[in-house]
Amino acid sequence: MRVDADLYQRLSRRAAGADLSLSDFVRSVLTQAADPGGRYIYSSQDEILATCIQILSIVATATGQQSPKALEQAKAGARDMLLQRGLLGQEGAR
Template structure:
């Protein structure tokens, strides 16, 4: 295996680290997967098998959020705040992604 050394600024390193943590991967494994994606001749997303599941989950959660929001806006607001905290802990949202 060839070793590759690159330099990135601190902010990018931090964002990559959060994404790697959120994917439950080491930083090296995460970056290797990103490079594989970039080098794919078909320009397909490396984790495309998850896309259909993700799309279905988003649709279900959107329907659920709409229903809860109509019944109890306060409950929806609290749930959204808790969801953002969980996403941030997993590295899927940065500290700047506050609403």
């Protein structure tokens, strides 16, 4: 299987973020994509992700009201972690 250099780099970062070899990571993704039940591989995570986003929004709002400086520090730390794991696009790197 061949992929372009950009995709290879993004997959490598995601694998490293998951503490997996690139081969193990790609096998896992392909196994999910080839699910014999035909389910959409991301749908099982959608509700969890939505709940996490809502919780983080509430926490950020409360933190921002109490300490805007703490909120800015937390946002910068989160942005750095997302960048390191390849989970933030170029527009978020600014």
